[in-house]
Amino acid sequence: MRRVLAAAATLLLLAATGACGGTAAGGGTEGTVVVYSADGLKDWYGKRFAEFTRKTGIGVNLVEEGSGGIVSRMERERTNPQADVVVTLPPFVQRAAQQNLLAEHVIPGSDQVRDRDPKNRYAAMLNNYLVMAYNPDHAKPAPVTWDDLLDPRFKGKLQYSTPGQAGDGTAMLLQLQHVYGEQGALDYLKRLEVNNVGPSASTGKLQPKLAKGELHVANGDLQMNLALVNNDKANMRLFLPAGPDGRRSTFAIPYHAGLAANAPHGEAGKKLLEFLFSTEVQRTAPESFGAPGRADVKAEGSLAEQVSAQLAGVDIWQPDWDAVLARLDADLAAYGKAVGR
Template identity: 50%
Template sequence: MSGIRFDGVCVAYDGNTVLDRLDLTVEPGEVMALLGPSGSGKTTALRAVAGFVRPAAGRVLIGGRDVTALPPYKRGIGMVVNNYFGFVYNRKELAEAPRTWEELLDARYKGKLQYSTPGVAGDGTAVLIKAMHDFGGKEPAMEYLKKLQANNVGPSSSTSKLAPKTDKGELLVANGDVQMNFAQSKSMPNLGIWFPAKDGGRPTTFALPYAAGLVAKAPHTENGKKLLDHLLGQEAQKLVSEVGGGFPARSDVKPTDANAVELTGLMNGVEIFEPDWADIDKNLTAYVDAWKSATGS
């Protein structure tokens, strides 16, 4: 019996194929990593397993059971968080980070600002989620993003390419994620991390979700539990910032290494909110369509 199996899975966002007849089996007890650039389908594959995206064709099986049509809460998949959505800026060209969304409408950012494409790259969808939260809903967020389009370079399917462009000065501002950008900043001296606020409000962010879980009644369940127990154990969690430049998933673990101190300072004063994932799952296509209409994309 296989642990997790993709059987000819196809997922497309508005005509852009992200997973094209994916066939992949992860055996019980096997540890597998998905590697590839931003926009290559890693997150989409995980979302398909967790139930946050419905394949246009093919099946997703967990423990030999077809779960393609099952909602997330019936799949037995757990969520582990260790990263936050953020933005980057060029520290050489800008004396300090922008503070608000509204500042990005200034003419100095024309042709010097770019963000990942919503509905194509996961971080692009995160731009929509954060904007809707900060501006208080879909309509005001789309109205703002319509104005911002005058400065936007254009679509980007790869978030990982935006930080190097920002470091070189090709861009002044772009989106990213804290863990990736923190690691990149070690070799990109002009890269700074910041979190936009609505004018008059606090800077905000939210935790990017990653899925981890055990297959019910599958062989080697005890080994799977041991792996998760190890990854979530105090000793491993204490090393998350030092080794991975990320944040512990456990709130009771407080690393004190240099990276942890720097990351804690970075998050100081930033409001962390919890998106309504059920609403996003239900209305994602409508939100992306609204963004396309507003921006003419």
């Protein structure tokens, strides 16, 4: 659901509390800012955009799509840009930067963001992390390690979103490379394919199946899965599998934000980015079950504690996203060959 590369666009015109005015992308007025965003933050956006409109009088139009789809859409619109603000995930934000689809702009407050582009084209607005999830009524005993997922009891009851089609699936491939090495990850995924239900372009479509017990294990991400557990009471538990050395690890797959190149409403876009990176808005990150992008903002409260609890005792590592993007096509080709697709 969250980062499907080829997902069809869903246009969401957020008129939160009647304040987010304007029209769809391409028809905005000077009092409107158009946001192209990877999906997953709709509820959080609704509140934040309403606050922004009350403060500035500027309406916000939101276009949600998968991370890769966002960038592909901007590439198609290169000669007639529609977006003002872009929010997407790695390695697709790096692709947007390489394609000169993002403007160089220093967002106020972004100097406090550790994960930011040295050329000031994007910065991490909210942090999110790769996780796995299981149904506690069916996955007994609960899986603890990556090797546990190879158990025959999960045959036909395990599914993960496909690398190269879904962002979370791509993240899972990177995590397995981190745990087992590049060839070891391919060997592992070849063995895991015996249990895998089959390809899935959407991580989000797996979660309802997991909650119902149709699947016993699926991949996911911290932000999405915590939201489902808390808001929808979904019957699932999150876990971060341990590798052969017994250590659990994961990495951030942040929602990066930046100003679109040749933005039709660039000044309004700059104001929205400043608002989203302000300390007051960054403190609300746990409402979306994410973590603040700014290192100087400490999120507090029960929701923030849930995020911290999931990451307690877990090694957090950081991919070199430019290197990931450079080798992505080759990695996906090797993955397809390994699993027979």
